Amino acid sequence: MTASDAARGFASLAVHAGQDFDPTTGAVIPPLHFSTTYAQDGIGGLRNGYEYGRSGNPTRTALQTQLAALEGGAHAFSFASGLAAEDALLRAVLQPGDEVLLGSDVYGGTHRLLARVLAPWGVRLRVVDMSDPDAVRAALAERTPRIVWVETPSNPLLRITDIAGLVALGHEAGALVVVDNTFATPALQQPLSFGADVVVHSTTKYLGGHSDVVGGALVLEDDGLAERIGFLQFAVGAVSGPLDAWLTTRGIKTLDVRMQRHSENAAAIAAFLEGHERVAKVYYPGLQTHPGHDIAARQMSRFGGIVSVALESGEAARRFAESTQLFQLAESLGGVESLVNYPDAMTHASVRGTEAAVPVEVVRLSVGIEAVDDLLADVERALRA
Numbered sequence: 001m002t003a004s005d006a007a008r009g010f011a012s013l014a015v016h017a018g019q020d021f022d023p024t025t026g027a028v029i030p031p032l033h034f035s036t037t038y039a040q041d042g043i044g045g046l047r048n049g050y051e052y053g054r055s056g057n058p059t060r061t062a063l064q065t066q067l068a069a070l071e072g073g074a075h076a077f078s079f080a081s082g083l084a085a086e087d088a089l090l091r092a093v094l095q096p097g098d099e100v101l102l103g104s105d106v107y108g109g110t111h112r113l114l115a116r117v118l119a120p121w122g123v124r125l126r127v128v129d130m131s132d133p134d135a136v137r138a139a140l141a142e143r144t145p146r147i148v149w150v151e152t153p154s155n156p157l158l159r160i161t162d163i164a165g166l167v168a169l170g171h172e173a174g175a176l177v178v179v180d181n182t183f184a185t186p187a188l189q190q191p192l193s194f195g196a197d198v199v200v201h202s203t204t205k206y207l208g209g210h211s212d213v214v215g216g217a218l219v220l221e222d223d224g225l226a227e228r229i230g231f232l233q234f235a236v237g238a239v240s241g242p243l244d245a246w247l248t249t250r251g252i253k254t255l256d257v258r259m260q261r262h263s264e265n266a267a268a269i270a271a272f273l274e275g276h277e278r279v280a281k282v283y284y285p286g287l288q289t290h291p292g293h294d295i296a297a298r299q300m301s302r303f304g305g306i307v308s309v310a311l312e313s314g315e316a317a318r319r320f321a322e323s324t325q326l327f328q329l330a331e332s333l334g335g336v337e338s339l340v341n342y343p344d345a346m347t348h349a350s351v352r353g354t355e356a357a358v359p360v361e362v363v364r365l366s367v368g369i370e371a372v373d374d375l376l377a378d379v380e381r382a383l384r385a
């Protein structure tokens, strides 16, 4: 990317960063490189550093350049999944005995990775409500973690954390502040601009955007940490394959317009649900009644496509989740199609009975980009079921 590229608007970067046309043919779309190895001009004579498919691949480089530009970071690394990205970051930073202070309402798999994979290797885990600054302050005063890890908006309760405020607290304590930006995406929120040290993504969700590719990414500023992560990406090898990287790149090109429609549709669904007699509570940061609304309005340009809703009982929630038609009952989120998920028995089953458990009355909607009237009609009918 040239200096003038960096000054371009987000939607332009999404389309163009890392996507220079192919110099040999003029092909506007960069070619998909499947080659696992690269011819050398004499021993060690590498062309642009490419040697072997695990250590580097031009299609992966194109995606990483795009990701770095979108989050405004100096370095980006793409992995085979969001959890593979998280694992590489955690291993790059932590030593046995170090602690991670984790938001109470994070992706279930993140909690599982720490509690069941890394804890047996001596990593310690504490959980706190990151949207409550007093609770965070108290937790940091008690013991200094190596990492403070937050999701905002969180999954599935859409809690909002003031990123700049958390960064101030975390850095004062000497911890690294990590933001999982999967829900907001850089189209709506750029955590590095608020001082966060590392941004984590499951690119499986909005960045890929079409529910057809699993992937993950890390974006950061610090050169030393980037070197350690780059080493683990190579030495452990959970890299994205070329086709996965290419599909993710293609998805990202429409991220800006998709997030706009996701947010508009979600706002309409949230407003409808809030007034409905069968609904106990709506979780959507775009609603004035959401406790994090003002902070969200400051640090996000729109409020995103996820709406969670508490019904009258666990039974009502299950019935609703099984009654929608356009909203398909499935795990995951962030694709163009609308999905409904019952966290307690699906995405968050692994945190049942822990501090991170999700109330049984809660259903999570990933609001897609379909016609909003069709989505509203589907939700209304399922509420009456």
Ligand SMILES: *Cc1c(COP(=O)(O)O)cnc(C)c1O
Pocket (backbone or CB within 6 Å): 081, 082, 083, 084, 107, 109, 110, 151, 155, 180, 182, 183, 201, 202, 203, 204, 205, 214, 215, 216
């Ligand atoms: C899905 C998800 C992950 C894990 O990503 P995978 O690509 O499934 O490994 C991490 N964080 C959040 C917020 C997610 O939604």
